[in-house]
Amino acid sequence: MDFEDTPEQAEFRQKAVEFLEEFAPQVGGQDDSSSMYISDPAEEKAYVQRCRDWQRIKYENGWAGLTWPKEFGGQGITGIMEGIFKEEEAKRISASGIFAVSIGMVGPTIIAHGTKEQQEHYLPRMLNGQDCWCQLFSEPGAGSDLGGLRTMAVRDGDEWVINGQKVWTSGAQNSDWGILLTRSDTEAVKHRGITYFLVDMTTPGIDVRPLVQITGVAHFNEVFLTDVRIPHENIVGEVHGGWAPIMTTLSNERTLIGGGGSRASMQDLFALASRFGAADDPLIRQKIVDVGIKIELLKYLGYRSRTAATKGEPPGPESSITKLSLSLLSHDIGNLVMELCGPYGTLSSSDGVDEGRWVQDFLSQWGVRIGGGTDNIQRNTIGEKVLGLPSEHRVDKGIAFKDIPTS
Ligand SMILES: Cc1cc2nc3c(=O)[nH]c(=O)nc-3n(C[C@H](O)[C@H](O)[C@H](O)COP(=O)(O)OP(=O)(O)OC[C@H]3O[C@@H](n4cnc5c(N)ncnc54)[C@H](O)[C@@H]3O)c2cc1C
Structure with missing residues (x-):
């Protein structure tokens, strides 16, 4: 695929930038990419409200549910266009976190498996920021x-x-x-x-x-x-x-987690290395470039899943590759930033480097590697469903649930 904007995409990007420049400042808040990083209850409350306000503004101005079909209140645009909007949005505001489950996982499940009444009742309330799931x-x-x-x-x-x-x-x-x-x-x-x-x-x-x-x-x-x-x-x-809707929710979850890409860039890591006097160390330079390559690979995996979504293909077992890639990357970045920060890496919050941002990335890696399915489970899925390897032996196959031995 071509990574440059087509004329149509450039025009869309311009419209997105105009909307964001007009409305994002009303809600504010750049440095709060997820409630995973907020420990102060008052700050969390403010963040939740900011997410709700921002979702309402997007809805009122035709920027909510970008890839959802129009008949369900979405904008019916391609995954690639949505990626362009998210790229520009991330530069100006971070206030979508609490709606990730609602719009990324619950909405697509209700669209695929819900009744007409469920679709009519729940989907608009999700898009307009009224209901968080x-x-x-x-x-x-x-x-x-x-x-x-x-x-x-x-x-x-x-x-x-x-x-x-x-x-x-x-x-x-x-x-x-x-x-x-x-x-x-x-x-x-x-x-x-x-x-x-x-x-x-x-x-x-x-x-x-x-x-x-x-x-x-x-x-x-x-x-x-x-x-x-x-x-x-x-x-x-x-x-x-329930197993059919579960599969829809879980494959959307894996795409959502991996598709968000990395919070850190290679430039951020070089800047950190410079501040700690390590930017000329050849081994550190090698590690930063290695991580930088993986950040780019994850970005292109995200493009691939968006292109598939654009062709109407639902997220399948390949979403495990995206999820596993983010997981392994979060491990590499977490460990590298601790190596760069040295003893300062043990400080958190306002005492820490960049307000504790890097120590949060380091400590969050285990959550990323477990949530949405562990690394081992993603490897099993890739082995069995993508590579066609034999399934794991299952001792509970064909047995009524009540007869499965438990500890
Ligand atoms: C940050 C975070 C957010 C989360 N959010 C939610 C949420 O909103 N809603 C929700 O319902 N859940 C959520 N979870 C839970 C998450 O989905 C589970 O923790 C995850 O699926 C693993 O399940 P478990 O914790 O029971 O570990 P277990 O399944 O008990 O696994 C323990 C260990 O055994 C390994 N293992 C298990 N089975 C196999 C196998 N067949 N082959 C190889 N290895 C195996 C695992 O990889 C792991 O290392 C979240 C978890 C985290 C960390």
């Missing part, structure tokens, strides 16, 4: 092996009663709605007895408890569900048939 998938005993989830859903007339526990739910403390996976049939094999719900996070019986990470930030939560009642109409897809 979280992903209630992982449990204490079900992460990589999501098919092992045990949160129970029992039907009671027109409602379902939910009991169980979720964990690592990013942003649940700021979310209005959640996508929730439950076990609804224990007689079926494990991937067949799962039902996928949309749940209002204010429903009685939902208890959200923030978890503080190594970074000092409570990015994710434990969520306890006790006799939570959800209307039958909030099911996405078929009863017991």
Whole structure:
């Protein structure tokens, strides 16, 4: 593909720049690329509000849901054009973080598997910044092996009663709605007895408890569900048939995580090396260039998935390559910046180098390597689904969920 803008893309870029220059200053806030980096509760509250305000402004001016089809309130433009908008947006404002799950994962799932009523009700509220969503998938005993989830859903007339526990739910403390996976049939094999719900996070019986990470930030939560009642109409897809919408959500998640590219550039790393007197060290120079090449590769992988999306291809197992590449890159960058900063790398927040930005990148690498599926799981997916290698041996294959031995 050609990496220069076509005349049509250049014109689109110009329009995006005009919109951003007029409206982004109203919301402000450049240095807050994600709630993963905010530990102060007041700052977090302000960040959440800034995200909601910015989403509303984008919606009102025709810049929300860029790649969503027009019939669902989106702009129906290509993934490449969306990439151009995001590139320009990132230069001027960072206030999209809390809507990443909503617009990047929940919206595409409701578009692909939701009923007409669900699409008409939930999609506009997501795009206009009214509803923010979280992903209630992982449990204490079900992460990589999501098919092992045990949160129970029992039907009671027109409602379902939910009991169980979720964990690592990013942003649940700021979310209005959640996508929730439950076990609804224990007689079926494990991937067949799962039902996928949309749940209002204010429903009685939902208890959200923030978890503080190594970074000092409570990015994710434990969520306890006790006799939570959800209307039958909030099911996405078929009863017991949650696996199809799950696959749509997860492949969009991998593309979303990897497709965002790297927060650091090679220039940032050279500037840091210069400040610490290491820019002439040949070994450091080699490491910076190595990381710089990987940053570029990740960018082009992002272009590739956007080009595929433009051709109408849904994100497939190749999205594991993008996710794994970001993961390995975050490890390389995290370790390199610590080597450059030396003992100063142990300081955080306002005492740290660049307000603690680099120590946050270092400490966040483990979260990046686990969230959205661990490195090992991405390697399994690439091996089996992309390279066609034999599947892992599965001892639970063909066995009813209730008969699978547990510890
Ligand atoms: C920053 C962050 C944000 C997150 N946000 C959310 C969220 O919003 N919503 C949500 O539902 N979840 C979220 N998660 C949870 C995440 O999806 C899980 O942590 C992840 O899928 C791993 O599951 P686990 O923690 O249960 O680890 P386990 O599945 O228990 O894995 C433990 C170890 O075993 C390895 N392993 C497991 N199975 C295999 C296998 N078959 N082959 C090879 N190795 C294997 C893993 O790679 C890992 O090293 C988040 C996690 C993080 C770190």
